[in-house]
Amino acid sequence: MSTPTSSAPGRVSRPEEVLARYGERAQVFLEALGWGDPVADAVVADVVEMGRGEGMRMVRRGLAEGVESLEGAPASFVRLFEEIDRRPEWLRHELLEEGARAYCRHPLVIGLALGPASLVGSYVNGAAVEPLALTRRFTDQGQVRTFETASWLWAAARPGGLERFAPGLAATVRVRLIHAFVRHHILTGLPWDAAELGHPINQADSAYTLIEFSLIPLRVMRSFGIRHTAREREAVYHLFRYVGHLMGVDERVLPRTEEEFTELERIYHLTGSQPSDYSRELVAELLDTIMPESLADQSGALAPLVRRLARPLAHGLSRAFTGDRTADLLHVERNAWRHLPALLAPPVFLVNELQRLIPSEPDRKLRRSLDFVDAATAATAARLGVSHDLVDAAGGHPAGTGGAGSPPVRRG
Numbered sequence: 001m002s003t004p005t006s007s008a009p010g011r012v013s014r015p016e017e018v019l020a021r022y023g024e025r026a027q028v029f030l031e032a033l034g035w036g037d038p039v040a041d042a043v044v045a046d047v048v049e050m051g052r053g054e055g056m057r058m059v060r061r062g063l064a065e066g067v068e069s070l071e072g073a074p075a076s077f078v079r080l081f082e083e084i085d086r087r088p089e090w091l092r093h094e095l096l097e098e099g100a101r102a103y104c105r106h107p108l109v110i111g112l113a114l115g116p117a118s119l120v121g122s123y124v125n126g127a128a129v130e131p132l133a134l135t136r137r138f139t140d141q142g143q144v145r146t147f148e149t150a151s152w153l154w155a156a157a158r159p160g161g162l163e164r165f166a167p168g169l170a171a172t173v174r175v176r177l178i179h180a181f182v183r184h185h186i187l188t189g190l191p192w193d194a195a196e197l198g199h200p201i202n203q204a205d206s207a208y209t210l211i212e213f214s215l216i217p218l219r220v221m222r223s224f225g226i227r228h229t230a231r232e233r234e235a236v237y238h239l240f241r242y243v244g245h246l247m248g249v250d251e252r253v254l255p256r257t258e259e260e261f262t263e264l265e266r267i268y269h270l271t272g273s274q275p276s277d278y279s280r281e282l283v284a285e286l287l288d289t290i291m292p293e294s295l296a297d298q299s300g301a302l303a304p305l306v307r308r309l310a311r312p313l314a315h316g317l318s319r320a321f322t323g324d325r326t327a328d329l330l331h332v333e334r335n336a337w338r339h340l341p342a343l344l345a346p347p348v349f350l351v352n353e354l355q356r357l358i359p360s361e362p363d364r365k366l367r368r369s370l371d372f373v374d375a376a377t378a379a380t381a382a383r384l385g386v387s388h389d390l391v392d393a394a395g396g397h398p399a400g401t402g403g404a405g406s407p408p409v410r411r412g
Contacts, residue, residue: 008033009033009198010195010196011127011196011197011198013270013273017270018030018270018271022263022267025263025267028252028253029207029264029267029268030204032203032207032250032253034194034198035199035250036201036203037203037248039076040176040177040179041183042076043180044177044180044181044183046076047059050074056392062077062080062081063165063169066081084169095235095238096162096235099236099237099240101366102232103217103239104366104369104373105369106369107376110217110221111294111298112317114217115287115290116287116318117216117220117318117321117322118216120283120321120322123283124272125273125275125279126276126279127198127273128205128208129278130278131182132282133278135185135398143290143293144386145391146294147381147384148389148390148391150377150380151171151389151390152172152175152389153213154370154377155167155168155171156171159366162239162246175390176247178392181399183200184398185398203253204253207244207249207250207264208264208265210240210243210249210255211255213243216265218236220341223320223321223341224348225347225349226348227349234258237255237257237258241255241256274329279330280331283330286314287314287315291311292314295307295313297376297379297383298379312337315333315335316334316335316339317340318332319338320337320341321341
């Protein structure tokens with residue numbers, strides 16, 4: 001085997017150290033910082049040429065009815081749908097469903113994980129958030145952006161969500177194309193230093209996104225006393241491996257097992273750049289505004305009280321989940337709420353283990369959890385006044401059909 005060598009963009013810190021520690025896997029990660037998604041990027045190029053409205057209507061029809069319904073479709077469309085229709089040899093349907101069931105039983109804790117742990121942990125890498133800094137949609141329309149992410153996640157992660165004509169699979173492919181639209185927008189109209197930053201929304205950063213929805217939520221659930229069997233963890237990672245496949249993550253960088261998900265997280269943080277001012281702006285928006293409003297939406301009559309408590313709670317949990325070093329870099333406050341997971345873990349563990357002993361309880365808990373997700377989604381949509389699920393169904397975004405024919409807007 002040849003000795004790995006660094007060909008990384010300037011954003012990478014300690015390339016020689018990560019290569020020495022992780023070898024070929026680190027080499028692939030560093031190379032993937034320069035990779036786009038050729039299949040999705042080709043579709044977007046054709047959509048831009050034919051007009052966003054017409055092109056995205058064709059995409060929607062292909063997702064709903066199959067590629068055979070698309071008369072005169074460009075070759076790029078055919079290639080995309082052939083890729084979607086050809087399920088990978090490694091996919092195991094029963095494991096996919098087991099992962100969805102294990103994951104969806106704990107939506108509240110997953111919600112707590114995604115903000116203070118997953119997003120804050122990724123924002124510490126200033127280079128990785130540069131596409132967000134250019135479009136600024138997370139800070140300018142942060143609550144809507146978070147709603148869209150949640151809409152996608154709970155469509156994709158629920159049982160049956162990734163069947164060929166299920167809403168979750170369609171939403172996942174649409175997210176893939178949204179990313180391609182943003183890449184096109186940046187590369188054709190905004191300043192971008194590829195030698196320093198790598199490719200916008202590149203394959204390495206996209207692969208890390210899978211960590212945010214799988215490894216980190218599982219870790220947070222464990223900190224709250226929610227334990228999963230080895231089989232359940234394997235199933236959750238299988239679920240998000242398939243999500244990554246549908247998102248267009250290159251198989252060379254796509255993690256397959258718990259060990260590879262863990263290794264990818266370590267490589268990402270070991271090579272990450274320092275946080276930027278926009279990193280801290282993102283964290284402040286998330287912890288001070290987005291999370292308090294989101295938690296209030298899920299609290300019914302207790303919403304006013306929750307809204308007051310949620311800001312210090314978000315900061316405390318973020319410090320507990322990401323650690324003092326990351327929290328200090330991102331100006332996350334230190335308070336007593338950081339002890340909450342340790343205090344709740346023993347009773348939560350006991351309740352969950354007792355529920356496992358009741359044969360029908362896991363299924364009832366899953367139904368209650370999905371009902372909770374649907375109700376919270378509806379409440380958030382009503383508060384925000386939105387009627388779309390993802391940004392490609394709205395205007396004012398490179399992927400939005402509402403602005404078809406108009407030039408891209410910086411608002412992103």
